Amino acid sequence: MKIAVIGCTHAGTAAVSNMAKLYPDAEITVYEKNDNVSFLSCGIALYVGGVVEDAQGLFYSSPGELEKMGAAMKMRHAVTAIDSKAKTLTAQNLETGEEVVDTYDKLIMTTGSWPIIPPIEGINLENIVLSKNYQHANTIIDKAKESKKITVVGAGYIGIELVEAFESYGKEVTLIDSEDRVLSKYLDAEYTEVVETEFENRGVTLALGETVKQFKGENGKVTKVVTTHGEYESDLVVLCIGFKPNTELLKGQVEMLDNGAIIVNEYMQSSNEDIFAAGDSCAIRYNPTGKHAYIPLATNAVRMGTLAARNLVKKTIKYMGTQGTSGIKIYDQNIASTGMTETAASLADMNVKSITILENDRPEFMPTYEPVTLKVVYEEETRRIVGAQVMSKADLTQSINTLSVCIQNSMTIDELGFVDFFFQPHYNKPWNFLNQAGLQAIHS
Known part of the structure; x- marks a missing residue:
């Protein structure tokens, strides 16, 4: 059996390492246009x-490791065409320019x-950079050393974390996003307000609800970012606007979402x-809605890569869907x-209610305790939990993993009130704050 793998970051690395063990007699060939694998862009x-x-600590595998497992690693090779009917692919060696044609029995698209x-x-002015791979990371670090005024375009996770990093280094930072809130895909307003206030108190300029119209420059280098509302002086711009799947090679050959994600x-x-x-090349079932959605996360990728390997020859393990669970400090x-924020659920025409808990993480008789804000979103008719958000100076983020399992298993907000959680004063209260959300929802 000849297996071709195109792309080798998270999903590709997981697929190859599993296939090498599962199918020792298979001929596995990996085509990767970069000179590295498994870079944790997060x-x-x-x-x-x-x-x-x-x-180097952000790499958890290497071409050498995968070769030792038995995979033929075609690094710095860009696949330029796939013929799914003939089961052939064409790739170019980016070092020599040589073109190679290969055949396959099974193809795994992990192009990210x-x-x-x-x-x-x-946009082609110098010092306007992306943030995705190892080369980008090094470029950002090098250019940031010489930059005083840095603009980040995009207020998702990557953009927000970069703003914090630049501000901590004493840079003058501007954050631009066309949405009127930061992290709007992940959090509702009561959470994003806290983050925005934190940035403003530290001198970060927030240009929210503004769209970039133009980049101005001198001597080929960017000097200003022009938006629908104003201009911002910048000697370095980092674009973090979002991601699109790399699937042009299979366009018209397999079913895709409108954005190109393979279904x-x-x-x-x-x-x-x-x-x-x-x-990141494909769309999977999003459990809060039951529909296919594009959710590019490393956690999804490694699970999916592992399952692609295990199901390659025989259907053995089903994917359980995703909630898009994520965290940030x-x-x-x-x-x-x-899962879904209250805002997202409303935009999807879902009839939802929410319960918000403002509580301390431990009993007040303990020497220290921290406030925690928990919000749980649920369908009004079925009372099925569809989303949750938590924030605290204490690390209570694992509670969201618990609620992810609740969503995955279609639990109701009422059931949450009576789930068996332990009590120990060092860690929590007799009624865990997750229980409290469920109990309050019953009475609301």
């Missing part, structure tokens, strides 16, 4: 901020995603039974979310 801000000093680059006037079934199989997809605040 650690870029930690690297930029100096929390992670050695970027690439930052969205809008066609804005002046896969619960076995990671595309509409072509011999083509599997995993990670901004200064002293530990924040996590799962």
